[in-house]
Amino acid sequence: MPIVINSLEYQLPADPRVSLLDFIRDHTGLPGTKKGCDHGQCGACTVILDGVRINSCLTLAVMHDNCDVITIEGIGSAEQPSALQQAFVKHDGFQCGYCTPGQICSATAMLAEIAEGWPSDATQDIGTRPSLSDEEIRERMSGNLCRCGAYPNIVAAIREVADAGQ
Amino acid sequence: MTAHMKHDQPDERNVLDHMAQGIIGKSLDRPEGLLKVSGTATYAAEYVIDGCLEGVIVTSTCARGKVTSIDKQSVMSMPGVVDVINEPRMIARPAQGTANEAPEHKVGEIHYWGQPVALVVAETIEQARDAAKNLVIEYAPALAEFNPEDVVPEPQPDGTNEGDLNQAMEGADQCVDLTFTTEGHASAAMEPHAAIAQWDGKMLTVHASLQMLNYNIAELADALKLKQSQIRLISRYVGGGFGSKLGISEEVVAASVAAMVLDRPVRVVMSRQQVFQTIMRRSETRQRVRLSAKADGTFTGIGHEAVVSNLPGEEFAEPVTQSTDFLYAGDNRIMQIAVARIHRMTAGSVRAPGEAVGMPALEAAIDELAEKLGIDPIELRLRNLPDKHPVEGTPYSSRKLAECLTQGAKSFGWKKGKRTPRSRREGEWWIGTGVASAARVHNVGEAKARVTLRDDGTALVETDMTDIGTGTYAILGQIAGEMLGLNPDAVDVQLGDTKHPRGPGSGGSWGAASIGSAVFLACEAIRKELAGRAKVKAEKLTLKDGQIGTGKFSLPLTELIGGKSISVIGHYEPGAVEKNFVASGYGAFFAEVAVNHWTGETRVRRMTGAFGFGRVLNAKTARSQCIGGMVWCIGSALTEALHFDPNDGHLVNCDLAEYHVPVHRDIPDLDVIMVEERDPVASLIQAKGIGELGMCGGAGAIANAIYNACGARMHAFPMTPDKVLSAMPD
Ligand code: FES
Ligand code: FES
Numbered sequence: 001m002p003i004v005i006n007s008l009e010y011q012l013p014a015d016p017r018v019s020l021l022d023f024i025r026d027h028t029g030l031p032g033t034k035k036g037c038d039h040g041q042c043g044a045c046t047v048i049l050d051g052v053r054i055n056s057c058l059t060l061a062v063m064h065d066n067c068d069v070i071t072i073e074g075i076g077s078a079e080q081p082s083a084l085q086q087a088f089v090k091h092d093g094f095q096c097g098y099c100t101p102g103q104i105c106s107a108t109a110m111l112a113e114i115a116e117g118w119p120s121d122a123t124q125d126i127g128t129r130p131s132l133s134d135e136e137i138r139e140r141m142s143g144n145l146c147r148c149g150a151y152p153n154i155v156a157a158i159r160e161v162a163d164a165g166q
Numbered sequence: 167m168t169a170h171m172k173h174d175q176p177d178e179r180n181v182l183d184h185m186a187q188g189i190i191g192k193s194l195d196r197p198e199g200l201l202k203v204s205g206t207a208t209y210a211a212e213y214v215i216d217g218c219l220e221g222v223i224v225t226s227t228c229a230r231g232k233v234t235s236i237d238k239q240s241v242m243s244m245p246g247v248v249d250v251i252n253e254p255r256m257i258a259r260p261a262q263g264t265a266n267e268a269p270e271h272k273v274g275e276i277h278y279w280g281q282p283v284a285l286v287v288a289e290t291i292e293q294a295r296d297a298a299k300n301l302v303i304e305y306a307p308a309l310a311e312f313n314p315e316d317v318v319p320e321p322q323p324d325g326t327n328e329g330d331l332n333q334a335m336e337g338a339d340q341c342v343d344l345t346f347t348t349e350g351h352a353s354a355a356m357e358p359h360a361a362i363a364q365w366d367g368k369m370l371t372v373h374a375s376l377q378m379l380n381y382n383i384a385e386l387a388d389a390l391k392l393k394q395s396q397i398r399l400i401s402r403y404v405g406g407g408f409g410s411k412l413g414i415s416e417e418v419v420a421a422s423v424a425a426m427v428l429d430r431p432v433r434v435v436m437s438r439q440q441v442f443q444t445i446m447r448r449s450e451t452r453q454r455v456r457l458s459a460k461a462d463g464t465f466t467g468i469g470h471e472a473v474v475s476n477l478p479g480e481e482f483a484e485p486v487t488q489s490t491d492f493l494y495a496g497d498n499r500i501m502q503i504a505v506a507r508i509h510r511m512t513a514g515s516v517r518a519p520g521e522a523v524g525m526p527a528l529e530a531a532i533d534e535l536a537e538k539l540g541i542d543p544i545e546l547r548l549r550n551l552p553d554k555h556p557v558e559g560t561p562y563s564s565r566k567l568a569e570c571l572t573q574g575a576k577s578f579g580w581k582k583g584k585r586t587p588r589s590r591r592e593g594e595w596w597i598g599t600g601v602a603s604a605a606r607v608h609n610v611g612e613a614k615a616r617v618t619l620r621d622d623g624t625a626l627v628e629t630d631m632t633d634i635g636t637g638t639y640a641i642l643g644q645i646a647g648e649m650l651g652l653n654p655d656a657v658d659v660q661l662g663d664t665k666h667p668r669g670p671g672s673g674g675s676w677g678a679a680s681i682g683s684a685v686f687l688a689c690e691a692i693r694k695e696l697a698g699r700a701k702v703k704a705e706k707l708t709l710k711d712g713q714i715g716t717g718k719f720s721l722p723l724t725e726l727i728g729g730k731s732i733s734v735i736g737h738y739e740p741g742a743v744e745k746n747f748v749a750s751g752y753g754a755f756f757a758e759v760a761v762n763h764w765t766g767e768t769r770v771r772r773m774t775g776a777f778g779f780g781r782v783l784n785a786k787t788a789r790s791q792c793i794g795g796m797v798w799c800i801g802s803a804l805t806e807a808l809h810f811d812p813n814d815g816h817l818v819n820c821d822l823a824e825y826h827v828p829v830h831r832d833i834p835d836l837d838v839i840m841v842e843e844r845d846p847v848a849s850l851i852q853a854k855g856i857g858e859l860g861m862c863g864g865a866g867a868i869a870n871a872i873y874n875a876c877g878a879r880m881h882a883f884p885m886t887p888d889k890v891l892s893a894m895p896d
Contacts, residue, residue, distance in 0.1 A: 015290065015292050017292040017296070018292060022291060022292075025212070026291070029214065030205075031205070031208070031209075031211075031212035032204065032205015032206060033205065034205075034209075034356070034357070034405070035211075035358070035435075036356045036357070036358070036438070036822070037358075037438040037821060037822050038437060038438060039438065039821060039822075039823070041438075041821055041822040041823040042356065042438075042822050044356060071205070072203075072204065072205035073204070073205055073206075075204075076203075076204060077204050077206070078200040078201055078203075078204040078206055081200060081203060081204060085200070085203040085204060086203075088199075088203045089195050089196070089199035089200060089203055090195065092195070092196065092199075092786045092787065092789070092790045094199075094202055094203070094635075095406075095635030095636065095637075095787075095790055095791075095794060096355070096356065096357065096403075096404060096405045096406040096407075096634055096635030097198075097201075097202030097203075097207055097403065097405070097635065098209065098355075098356040098357040098405030098406060099356045100202050100203055100205075101203075101205040104203060122831075134835070135831075137830075138830040138831040138833070139830070139831050141830040142829040142830045142831045143829075144830070145356065145822060145827060145829060146356070146830075147353075147354055147355055147356045147406050147408070147827055148356075148406055148635045148790075148794050149793055149794035149795070149796070149797025149798060149828070149833070150790060150793070150794065151793075151797060151828070151830050151833040152793055152833060152834075152835050152836050153790065153793070154830070155830070155835075
C-alpha cells in the first residue's frame with residue numbers, strides 16, 4: 001500500500017531503515033520538513049500524521065502504509081500561505097527559518113488539540129476546557145526548539161491566529 | 167565601476183536620513199519570509215543532485231593518540247558501500263572565524279574525543295550510516311589533560327596593568343573580590359552542518375552551511391590545494407550559525423575530497439551529536455573580578471582576570487575582558503586572560519565571544535558592590551561612565567549606555583531605593599528583580615557588493631554575504647531602496663554565492679554595518695550617475711517610488727535610465743576611525759524572576775532590554791536579533807552547560823535532550839527598547855552590530871534578580887536548581 005503525503009500517493013521505500021523524515025526529505029522532493037537532531041529532541045521534523053503531530057524522525061516510513069501525512073508544503077505555499085504562515089511572517093516568528101516548518105505544523109495541530117479540549121501541563125483545571133492562554137501555547141509548543149530565540153514572536157503569531165479563529 | 171571608501175573620517179552626513187523613500191528603519195517583513203514559512207527556502211543539504219552519494223563521518227573514540235589502522239575491508243562488502251576515505255587533505259578541526267587558511271592538524275592524529283577520522287561513502291544514507299558504525303578502527307591512545315583545573319594556564323601577551331590595583335583595594339571604602347565560573351556553551355544552530363560537493367574535473371561547487379564565504383573559499387582552497395577560481399561556494403539560506411559556521415568545518419572538506427576522489431557528487435551531513443562533538447565550543451571560564459570604590463561609589467580600581475581553555479596550537483582565547491577594558495572608570499586596572507591547554511574539542515567563537523560570559527560576571531560583581539555601598543545599582547553604574555577610554559584616552563564614538571539604563575528602568579518599572587532580598591513572596595515563589603549593563607565591541611570588515619539599477623527601474627544587489635537569520639536580505643533591500651527611491655519589493659537581493667562580489671560574511675555582528683556600507687557606497691555612485699544624466703547636482707536629486715525629481719522636473723526613473731542600466735560595485739574598507747575611537751554597542755537588561763523556595767527552580771517572569779546600536783535598519787528584524795540574544799541570556803544564566811567526562815574527556819551531553827537550550831515555556835514576553843542613535847564611526851550607514859549585544863550581560867541581570875528574590879548569591883553559571891538550593895538561606 002502507498003503512503004499519502006499532501007494528498008499524493010508515494011510507494012514506500014524498499015529499505016526498512018528509512019525514517020519517515022528521511023523518506024519525506026529525500027524520496028518525495030519535499031525538503032520543507034527539517035532535520036535538526038534525528039532523535040526526537042527538537043521538533044524540526046514535525047508533520048501531521050492522520051491528524052496528529054509527530055516527530056517524523058522517530059518513526060520508520062514502512063510503518064505508515066496507507067497513512068495520511070501533511071507536511072509544511074501541504075499546509076500552504078508561498079503563493080497561498082495559511083493564516084498561520086502569514087502570521088509568522090508578520091510577527092517575524094523566525095530568523096534563520098530552520099525550525100519554522102516544524103513550528104508551523106506543530107502549531108496547526110496544537111490549535112486543533114486545544115479545540116478538542118486536550119489538557120496540558122499548563123492547564124489549571126483538567127476538568128474544564130483548556131484556555132488559549134500564552135502559557136498554554138508555550139507549554140504545548142515546548143517540543144519545538146528555536147535556537148534563534150524567536151519564541152515571543154512565534155507565540156504572538158499563534159495567538160493572533162487562535163484569537164481570529166475563536 | 168567601483169565606488170571605494172576607506173573609513174578614515176566619521177561620517178556625520180547621515181545621508182540615509184535625507185532620502186525620500188522613507189523605508190529605512192521601518193518594521194518591514196523579511197522578503198524571504200514566505201519561502202521560509204512554506205518550507206521552500208533551500209538549505210545546504212536540500213539541493214537535489216543526480217547520482218549524489220552519501221558520506222557519513224566516523225569520529226574517534228579516544229581523546230588523544232594516533233589512528234593505527236582503518237580496516238576498509240570491514241565495510242567494503244556491505245551493501246551500497248562505495249569507499250572509505252581518510253586522506254591528508256581532510257581536516258581534523260574546524261577553522262576559526264576569519265582564519266582564511268585551512269587548519270593544519272592531521273586527520274590521523276587525535277587531539278580530542280570525537281575528532282573526525284574517516285568518511286564512509288555509500289549509495290544511500292542508511293547504508294553509509296550502517297557501514298560507519300561497523301568500520302573497524304584501531305588507535306594508539308596517549309595520555310592527555312582534559313580538565314582546565316589540572317594544568318597551569320599560559321597568560322596571553324596583551325593584558326592591561328595600570329596603576330596598583332592591590333593598593334586600591336586596600337585603600338577602598340568598599341571593594342569586592344569574587345571568583346566566578348561559567349561552563350562551556352554550544353552554538354547548537356538548528357541546522358546541522360552539511361555540504362554537498364560536486365567536482366567536474368576543473369571546478370568544485372559546494373552547497374554548504376557557512377557564515378563567511380569570503381574567508382571559507384580561501385580555507386577550502388588551502389585544504390584542497392585548489393585555486394579559489396576553481397571553487398564556488400553557495401549558502402543562500404543558513405539555518406543558524408552563532409559562530410559555529412564561521413570557518414569551514416570537517417564535513418565541507420570531507421564532501422569535497424570524496425567528490426574529487428570518486429568523481430561523483432557527495433553529500434555529508436553531520437549528526438547532531440557530531441556537531442556537538444567536533445564543532446567549536448565556547449570555553450568554560452574561571453574569572454576573578456575585583457572592584458574597589460570610594461564611599462560615593464566612584465571606582466578606584468577594576469580587575470578582571472580569566473582562565474579559559476583551548477586545544478594546544480589554537481590561537482583563539484575567549485576574550486572575556488574585552489568590554490571591561492573600556493566600560494567603567496577606575497585608575498587602577500588589571501585585565502588578563504590565560505589559556506589552559508586541554509584536550510577538549512576546539513574552543514572558538516560562540517555568539518558574543520568574550521562578553522557573553524565576561525559581562526555577566528562583571529555585572530554580578532557590580533551588584534554586590536552596590537549592595538555594600540548602599541547605592542542603587544543603576545546609579546552606581548551611571549556614576550562610573552568615563553568620558554574617554556580609561557587607559558588610552560581614546561574618545562568613544564557614540565554611547566547610549568546611560569540612556570539605555572534610564573529608559574529601560576522606566577519601562578521596566580525599576581524601583582529605586584534600598585534593595586532587600588526576600589522582600590516579595592507569592593506562594594512558594596520568591597520574586598525579585600535585577601539589572602545589568604550590556605556592552606559588545608563593534609567590528610567592521612572589508613566588504614564589496616554590486617548594485618545594478620536595471621532598465622526596468624528595479625535594482626539588483628549581489629554579494630556573497632550571508633543571511634543566517636539576521637535579516638541581511640531585508641536590510642540590504644531597505645538600504646538600496648531608500649537610496650534609489652524604490653520599494654523594497656523592487657530590489658532583488660542575491661546573497662550567499664561566491665560568484666558575487668565578496669562581502670564581509672556574518673560574524674562578530676559586523677555584517678550589517680559592513681555590507682550595508684558597501685551597498686550604500688554603490689548606491690551613492692548610482693545617484694551621482696543619475697544626477698549627471700539629469701544634469702543636476704546629486705544633492706538636488708529626489709528619488710521616490712521609481713520617480714526622479716530634480717527640483718525643476720520629475721520623470722520616471724526608467725526614462726532617465728533609458729535602457730542603459732547602471733552597475734556599481736561598492737567597496738567599503740575599515741579605516742582610521744577604528745583606531746581613533748572606541749566603538750561599541752551598549753544596553754541594559756532588567757529581569758524579574760521567581761525562585762521556588764523548595765526546589766530552587768528559577769523562572770524568568772519578564773525581561774526588558776534597552777539597546778543602543780546606532781541606526782536601526784529594520785525595526786522588526788533588529789528587535790528579533792535582540793530577543794534572540796535575550797533568550798540566550800536566559801539559557802546561559804539558567805541551563806546551558808557542556809559537561810565533560812573527567813576520565814576520558816568526552817562530551818557527555820552531546821545532544822539537544824541533554825544540552826538544555828531554552829524552550830518556549832522558558833521564555834516570557836520580552837520587552838525591547840531600541841534607543842535612537844546614529845554612530846558616525848561605526849559605519850557609513852551609522853549602524854552598529856546587534857546580533858550579539860542582546861546576550862552580553864543579561865545573565866548577570868538574572869543572577870542579580872535571583873539574589874534579590876531569594877537571597878542566594880552565586881558565582882557559578884548556569885544557576886541550576888541544585889546550586890540555588892544550596893546557596894539559599896534557610
Ligand atoms: S529532527 Fe526530529 S525531533 Fe529533531
Ligand atoms: S528560526 Fe532559527 S531556529 Fe528557529
